[in-house]
Amino acid sequence: MSQRMTLITSPVFIPEAQLKKADGFAALFGNDKPLCLEIGCGIGDFVVQIAARQPEYNFIAIDIFNQGCRATCTRIEESGLDNIRMMRMEARYLLHHHLGKDSLQAIYINCPDPWPKKRHRKRRLLNKSFLDLVLYCLQPGGILNFSTDFVDYGEATGELLAADERFENLHSTAYTHELGDYPISKYMRRFLDLGQPIYLCRYRKKEGVVIPAPKIQKGFRLRWAKEDE
Numbered sequence: 113m114s115q116r117m118t119l120i121t122s123p124v125f126i127p128e129a130q131l132k133k134a135d136g137f138a139a140l141f142g143n144d145k146p147l148c149l150e151i152g153c154g155i156g157d158f159v160v161q162i163a164a165r166q167p168e169y170n171f172i173a174i175d176i177f178n179q180g181c182r183a184t185c186t187r188i189e190e191s192g193l194d195n196i197r198m199m200r201m202e203a204r205y206l207l208h209h210h211l212g213k214d215s216l217q218a219i220y221i222n223c224p225d226p227w228p229k230k231r232h233r234k235r236r237l238l239n240k241s242f243l244d245l246v247l248y249c250l251q252p253g254g255i256l257n258f259s260t261d262f263v264d265y266g267e268a269t270g271e272l273l274a275a276d277e278r279f280e281n282l283h284s285t286a287y288t289h290e291l292g293d294y295p296i297s298k299y300m301r302r303f304l305d306l307g308q309p310i311y312l313c314r315y316r317k318k319e320g321v322v323i324p325a326p327k328i329q330k331g332f333r334l335r336w337a338k339e340d341e
């Protein structure tokens with residue numbers, strides 16, 4: 113799908129070159145609070161809710177969709193919160209190139225693209241090799257949070273995580289429909305309003321788990337418009 117590109121000049125938007133120049137996220141935020149990441153933040157409604165509740169953490173929100181990045185920047189600015197930054201970046205690219213071993217306190221992935229056709233399932237973000245990368249970047253005790261409205265994606269991810277001994281399940285079942293105080297994103301709201309349950313998985317990386325550095329997979333670097341570089 114082609115995107116209508118607009119230049120993002122928001123002070124909370126961090127082009128990759130700025131991150132490289134700053135030499136890390138602590139310098140960007142001006143403090144070394146633990147870092148959390150939301151992947152595929154859409155219009156940014158979730159990250160603003162979670163960051164407002166947790167001022168003791170810094171949050172990076174990423175999306176590959178230029179218009180979503182714009183909307184997120186506007187939301188962050190309107191919130192007045194100083195613990196969120198937005199980047200237009202592909203998840204695996206960011207994790208491999210800018211977030212290292214044990215660098216994240218939490219990862220949030222809400223309603224990722226479900227790729228419902230069987231022949232497209234291999235394009236889904238959540239799979240075994242992605243989990244290796246997630247585990248490498250999460251610090252011991254760090255939490256992976258995943259939600260989806262899509263039955264097959266929820267069941268498959270719940271099974272994958274429950275079978276992975278490197279994680280401790282924060283719920284008593286592989287996934288749950290009980291959201292508790294978990295913030296509701298735009299897509300989650302849309303499906304809840306239609307009466308469809310959300311599948312929520314929350315898993316903690318166990319202490320003492322050793323993850324070898326995952327190999328970079330080819331083929332996921334997207335081409336950016338010049339102005340976002």
Ligand SMILES: C[S@@+](CC[C@H](N)C(=O)[O-])C[C@H]1O[C@@H](n2cnc3c(N)ncnc32)[C@H](O)[C@@H]1O
Nearest residue numbers: 152153154175176177202203222223297298299
């Ligand atoms: C279905 S929307 C969900 C948006 C939001 N999380 C919500 O729940 O309202 C999925 C979002 O993930 C983004 N996305 C898809 N693949 C991505 C990737 N590999 N890295 C970063 N963002 C991605 C899309 O651009 C889109 O904005």
